[in-house]
Amino acid sequence: MKNKILILLAFFTILKAFSETKKETFNYKVSFLQFQDVDSTNLQKFALIEKQYKDKDYEQSLEGALILLKSDIDPLLRYKINMHISEIFRVNNNHKKAIEYLLKSVDIFEKSTSLDGLSSPKDVKYLVQPYFMLANEYLRLELKDSAKVYYDKVLNFNGSSKEIMSFKAKTSSTLSGIYMQDSLYSKAKEYAQAAITIHRQYNNKISESAALGNLASIYLSQNEFKKSKSIYEEALDLIKHEGGDRALRIKQQLYYNLAYNLYKLEDHEAYKAQEESYNLKDAQRDKEIRRIIENLEKKYNFDIEKEYFLEQAKNKRLEEQRIFWGVAIACLLIIFSLIYVIKLNNLKQNNLALKLSETKLLQNQQIDKIKSETQVRILNATIDGKESERKQIAETLHDSVSALLSSANLHLQATRKQFNGSTPVEIDKTQQIIIEASHKIRDLSHTLVSSVLLKFGLNFAVKEIASKYSNSELVIETDIQNIQRYHQNFEIKVYNIISEFINNILKHSRAKRALITIIEENGRLFITIQDNGVGFDKTKINEKNGLGLNQIDARIQIMKGYFNIDSSKKKGTKISIELPVIEREIMTHV
Incomplete structure (x- = not known):
């Protein structure tokens, strides 16, 4: 049961990589009618709202969109604004609100007389897309029956343009995953095969490979290991020369599932497939780190306004220092005046008593100072100990334990040659365990102290x-x-x-x-x-x-x-x- 859960998780990761759209502002930015009756000022306002969204200023973008909705605007612009508001709620994980505004967009398109009779593929996409997005939002809320209603609307939609067929392929893949989760394998295979057929028709190799991976995962869940192995290998062969983030992500998941498949077949190639999966994952992680660094370098190229803010902060700090010294000098003058008055008043008192009092005061101050410094040092030593311990553990894990595991792996690799091709399964399993332990130790060492x-x-x-x-x-x-x-x-x-x-x-x-x-x-x-x-x-x-x-x-x-x-x-x-x-x-x- 545990293994099946792991397979399902891997399967839905592939499905997610396939079905999610790229990180664009919106998918519906395609003009399908001339906005002849729309005031240009409203279009400018909407352009500003979209820019605020792109800059992740969601609060301002939402406020502007809601205000614009109250204006007398063209139905098509009203449609776009509702879609825009739905997207803002979606990225902020408010799926109920996202559904509310998606339904308003659909209602505008279906009921507005100015939109009747549209037949252009670009025009029709404005209805099939909100159907697909509605289904996804219901699925995120685990309302499968409602999701299926809108997925069926997508599949039954008239039209065979490339854009519409792309939505149908995504819908088929998602339904395949739903039915697989419900153990309805016959239906799951039917929808997975439908997605494969559409992607093959348009020569979309990367998406076809992901769909083949879904189909293979269904057979894997049914313990049809030879069949699933054949399909995994077909999917990998299809994208062996493909690059790009999505292709690499799909390859990594395919190799991961294939490794488990081969393990169930007691095939020693399982180790190679798993190693390839880990290598691809490491390559993705390194690429992501480089991308973060590049983004940081671009993002933090400060302009004149921030330089002005910095200068203001510096001036304020200097002003605070001048005030501090002014107050300090005034305090010193007051103190000296008080001392002078005290000395005048105490001239008639016993000099010995005065000296004793001063000595006692100095002793008390010295004791308080020693206590304060001791508390500070104890507190600081505690913090130093924690930081030093975390750093030492991280270095030990990374430099010593990882080296020992690598050495053990090399010894096992050398031992493998002594069996003349018939390596015991236990050696393969041991190597897999050692490699997994190495990765976990590396991740743990990075968590103890910031790797960046x-x-x-x-x-x-x-x-x-x-x-x-x-x-x-x-x-x-x-x-x-x-x-x-x-x-x-x-x-x-x-x-x-x-x-x-x-x-x-x-x-x-x-x-x-x-x-x-x-x-x-x-x-x-x-x-x-x-x-x-x-x-x-x-x-x-x-x-x-x-x-x-x-x-x-x-x-x-x-x-x-x-x-x-x-x-x-x-x-x-x-x-x-x-x-x-x-x-x-x-x-x-x-």
Whole structure:
């Protein structure tokens, strides 16, 4: 039963890779009638709404679309706006709302007299697409019966253009997966074969290969291992010369399922198929990392406006320093005046008693200072221990345990040659287990310490965490200038401090925007983290809630840095940190 579940998961991954559309703004951006009666201003407004969506400003895009719907607009534009709103709700996982606006789009197309009698394939696509999208949304809500109603509408739709047949193929593949999940294998095969036929008709090799993989998975679920093996090999042969992300993703899943199929047939080629699947997955992961780096480099090419913001922040910091020194001098003058008055009043008192009092005061201050420094060092040592332990475990897993597993695998490979082609199944199984363990150890070592931080440094790691936690509710921006690679322990400490503050923003601030600024000047790192959230009263932080801040304060003190929080209710929060840079060690060769 467990193996069947794994097969089904792999099958639906292939199905998802096949059936999902590319990451475009919308699929329905095809003009099917001239907008003769539509005011050009409304078209300009709709273009702005689409741009806001593309920039992931979903709130503004939705607000603009809802306002435009209230205007006197052409039915075709009204259709497009409803489709647009449905898409916004879909990407934000509000599937019930997505269905509501899809149904409005269908209703406009079916009932509007100005749209009657359309026969062009591009025109008809405007009805078959919302049918398909409605079915998908119902399926996401696990309402299979409602989903099947609209999938049937797609399959029964009149028309044989390439676009319409593409929707029918996607629908057939999805229905095949549904019936396979329900163990109705005869129907599942029927729909899988229908998808294969359509893709073959239009020479779409990648989609045909995915559909063949679906068919093979059905036979695999029925324990018809020889039949499923033959179909998997046919699917792989079809795309052996194809490149691109989708083709590689489908190949990886096909090899993965084929490996299990061969294992059930007790075929030693199972190991090679599994190894090929892992190699393809690693290649995809490396490609994705390169893409992330390229996007980061493009995304964080700051314009003049952000340079102006940076200059303003710098000026504000200098102004705060001037105020600080002004207040400090005034305090010193007051203190000196008080001391002078006290001395005048105490001249008549016993000098010995005065000396004793001063000595006692100094002793108490010294004791308080020792206690404070001890608490800071204990707290800092605890944090240092955790970071060092995580880093040590990650390095041990990656450098030592992985090396031992690789060595064991090589020994087994050498042992294989001694059997003259008749290798015992146990050796194959052992090698599979060793390879799987190697991959899991590698993934675990990356989880303990940020792999982006270790490989590419603080710059990319901070940008990655900002991108990771940004969403439609909170946008986190970064402004990083003139920083380089530093000592690894220093980078880990700074990264953990920033991560702690970002977590506080996510948990408590209810902010819409946040900005992380990092600048290196004269051997010192200036870090500012600010948000426009609800803020807080620093005087009302209890010991439990302030534990995280105490830990950060201890860390910054031991790093000989400066730390300040500026916050008040409903006015956001600004964190200012200043740290002396610890340069990266240079290795010398003897």
